Amino acid sequence: LIAEEVFVPRRESGVLRGLRVVVTAGPTREKIDPVRFISNRSSGKMGYAVAAAAREAGADVMLISGPVQIPVPLGVERLEVESAEQMLAAVQTALAGSGAVGNADILIAAAAVSDYRMIEIAPQKIKKTSDTMTLALMRAPDVLGTVSRLPSRPFLVGFAAETEHVERNALAKLAGKNLDMIAANRVGEGLAFDRDDNALTVYWRDGKRELAFNSKAALARQLVEVIAERFHARAGA
């Protein structure tokens, strides 16, 4: 309790004080068989930093995380999932639940949820008997798209990690999924993934904000400031 008072001092005074925030983070894994899977390079660092920053800003925070090796930020509740399907179920349960984030005010979707999953998961390890193999995939559940169609939806913040056409793809995702905000960044060799620093451009319907190259911890705090600003602008409108 003393530790919490020392490290999370803004509980009663932060820009998100009294709000309930769900943050998703990390990659998801889609099984091919009991041993192999398809995943992506998300390290989870940005999502964990955002969860910590939201907590510092006074929110009650639930972090729904794919498989990563990062300690839970102090004062944050974490739920671990593996697949896109599990992540959607966890988000729906958290939003519908009577817990600390039930009827959440804000969902910050920093997880890199798999877009595709196997049509059929092999029940046993596939033996390497043939020279080639074909994997048939179908779309995985769309976490943000599903939440966005809820009758009573939270303020929705998405992320777009793009290797090219960053602004165009981010704006398409903002409109296509009916988000309130999207934080976009360029990814690729030596950029963003597994690193402790990054740069973001945040877009909303009628504005944008550049968050210059910085540590993910500092970027997360700046992002939380922008989210709080837009959330309160919308709530006051």
Next chain:
Amino acid sequence: LIAEEVFVPRRESGVLRGLRVVVTAGPTREKIDPVRFISNRSSGKMGYAVAAAAREAGADVMLISGPVQIPVPLGVERLEVESAEQMLAAVQTALAGSGAVGNADILIAAAAVSDYRMIEIAPQKIKKTSDTMTLALMRAPDVLGTVSRLPSRPFLVGFAAETEHVERNALAKLAGKNLDMIAANRVGEGLAFDRDDNALTVYWRDGKRELAFNSKAALARQLVEVIAERFHARAGA
């Protein structure tokens, strides 16, 4: 230097003293595009424990590791790789090199090397425009098979992680890849992966040894004892 004397005391007296050992560990990742990849559930813990145990037993050890989050064992040299192709190249370089493990005596292949890789890696992130996606894969380089065909090959120890027919599959791999020994275990939900304990059955041409359920550190030491016994039996034959 003092730390090394304290923690690696058997350098001059262990069962592998004076020998050069290469250990591979962890999964490999095969890129689908700059963001997505295919991998497997290997945690790398067994391979790292074997590298530590081989060093404790007096060997010069090079650890060639896929992407994992485990500290390098004291006194062990580590080389990090990502794909099966990179792992094969690193093993070939280590075995051919003039370094500490050049002309190695023993290769312990604990890595879960990908069996298949993409025929073509997409140069940009694949957009999720279609409802289905097909991935066309081809066999990845066979690290153990390639080393086994070298004119001057080291004593070869493989691993077999199987969800069913463990003994049959292990013996087929021992013969098929012309290994000197193979350590087999059953994997699946709640077994082996990401755990700190395991059980192994070690097979060679005319014998086997059961290593009962134990911590991976203890198992690794027992495995190194069996490897040393078989290596010296073969060398003395």
